[in-house]
Amino acid sequence: MTIYDWLVIGGGITGAALAYELQAQGNKVLLLEPNSNLNNATRYSYGGLPFWATSPETKELCAEGMSIHRQLPEILDCDTEFQEINLLLTIKKNESPEKILKQYQSCEIPPQLLSVAESCELEPLLNPSAIAGAIYFPHGHINPVKTNEAYLKTFTRLGGTMIHESVNSFQFHQETVVGAKTDQNTYRADKTVVCAGGLTRRLLKQSSVTVPVYFTHAELLETPPLDLKLNTLIMPAHDQRLRLEAKATALEQESLWDQPEEDLGSAVIDPGAIQFRDGHLCIGQISRTLTDPNSKVDATASEAWLREEIGTLLPALKDVPAQWHSCLIAFSPNRESTIGKLEEYDGIYVFSGFTSPLLLAPPLARRFARSVS
Ligand SMILES: Cc1cc2nc3c(=O)[nH]c(=O)nc-3n(C[C@H](O)[C@H](O)[C@H](O)COP(=O)(O)OP(=O)(O)OC[C@H]3O[C@@H](n4cnc5c(N)ncnc54)[C@H](O)[C@@H]3O)c2cc1C
The missing domain is CATH 3.30.9.10 (D-Amino Acid Oxidase, subunit A, domain 2)
Known part of the structure; x- marks a missing residue:
């Protein structure tokens, strides 16, 4: 059985950006997303990038987000309509x-x-x-659909694996998450990150983990x-x-x-x-x-x-x-990010629920991938 470095759950803008950045850092990444045609929050978004930063703390991150968005058409070889x-x-x-x-x-x-x-x-x-x-x-x-699809396409072009299946539970070895199960298969990975948007909370709750998403x-x-x-x-x-x-x-x-x-x-x-x-x-x-x-x-x-x-x-x-x-x-409450390793188990992370995801997912995904690789 293939053991991936990272399993990314969810292929909306958060999962797509993160899977791409992890793969670009040289990891062997599997992305599980049930739908082959986007049917998620990213699909219906306005595509707005509020780079005017609602607080001084987010100023640098917003500038980084805009800088990446300016470069994305070239990086992803796609007109994101920025x-x-x-x-x-x-x-x-x-x-x-x-x-x-x-x-x-x-x-x-x-x-x-x-x-x-x-x-x-x-x-x-x-x-x-x-x-x-x-x-x-x-x-x-930006056009959120084109951007999301371009991230996914570039992720697979770099050698990432995307499979259209829905995760229904996690695979454990003692107190460590070592992969996930779908109705069809079990997948093994050293680390798993949940980017399931509005379903993040329910998916984790099934393993008795409560996250503030x-x-x-x-x-x-x-x-x-x-x-x-x-x-x-x-x-x-x-x-x-x-x-x-x-x-x-x-x-x-x-x-x-x-x-x-x-x-x-x-x-x-x-x-x-x-x-x-x-x-x-x-x-x-x-x-x-x-x-x-x-x-x-x-x-x-x-x-x-x-x-x-x-x-x-x-x-x-x-x-x-x-x-x-x-x-x-x-x-997430108070527009805070819910990003990072879960306390309850080893091997599992959350990357979901943060504010202005279209602007901030690209820089946060890059920072996350660099910090864990
Ligand atoms: C009308 C509207 C306007 C908006 N305008 C803006 C805007 O201007 N700017 C902005 O930044 N944001 C905007 N948003 C919010 C933004 O669209 C979302 O917050 C963002 O797209 C969420 O991305 P995501 O990856 O977290 O979730 P999603 O895009 O919902 O993706 C989550 C993915 O996880 C998958 N998934 C779920 N469960 C599982 C499972 N068990 N196994 C595998 N995969 C799973 C789903 O199929 C889905 O594809 C808007 C939203 C709406 C509805």
Whole structure:
């Protein structure tokens, strides 16, 4: 039986970047990912790279992330559609621009408060009567699917092995994880790293390991390529998704995450939108803290809510043809990283749940691979 140096579980942006970096360091790497066509959080992401750094501590890492993204088209031999784009964080009519601005004061690039007229000049599709202004940041942007696929392709080109199977348990030798089992096979590796996104928590829980990686259920609309032109990346300026995550992971809620069918807070909606180079758009994001990863939501009601909210802000998008999708997004409390070796067992690591993964997975994966190789 082949014994790999590293087994990477999950082929989203975190697993793909890490598998590539570990392989590039000369390790013999196996990546297990059930789907041959991406159907994960990375697939539905807006592709935004917030290099303006939300805190001084992340300044260096953000700069490193942007530097790697600039080089990725050459490294991965693929057009990742990297570009700089204007980000508008819209402020609702009934919100106070000055109060909202304060939330961004610790950012490394100073936020710029725009009037309604200035906002609409940058983004003519905005409804001027729906906003009190917007906060402007320069932002990076990639096509997340192309980037994820390019990482996977380059990983296999370097000699890495990718198999489309789903891990259902770990293989132990005493207190050490020595591989993983799927329905079809058992795989052996000196070290295993879990990059299973929103399913990271459940997978580890099956081995009685609890990690501070949680997940939201996210819902959005994706359009086919359209003729209309959205110039900017639009997101709301308020922080209600962060507040939902904080509420759902407060100490008194912790035990509920291991109960089936709990709903740990009211759903929130972020009326945002981004257009990709081929003209297709991703619209909106509803976030729910349902503890069952397999919970079903009412797609019709969800789509109606998304269309109503986006229709108020960007009326031209209200009735565009679009497909409703949902996925799980991993997160950690206080936007901290969950990266490193598990305390419970030897041979097993987690690389999941960190903030701004599209910007930060490439530099964090590189640092991780260099530190363990
Ligand atoms: C609408 C929307 C907009 C977003 N916008 C942004 C943005 O602008 N910028 C940004 O940085 N982030 C954004 N995000 C968040 C970002 O997309 C995700 O956080 C990120 O893609 C997660 O990557 P991941 O690798 O952790 O998870 P995923 O992409 O979900 O990948 C996890 C993979 O693990 C696999 N897996 C799960 N269980 C197993 C198992 N048992 N065995 C083997 N494999 C397994 C899954 O099949 C999956 O492919 C957005 C998300 C959404 C939904």
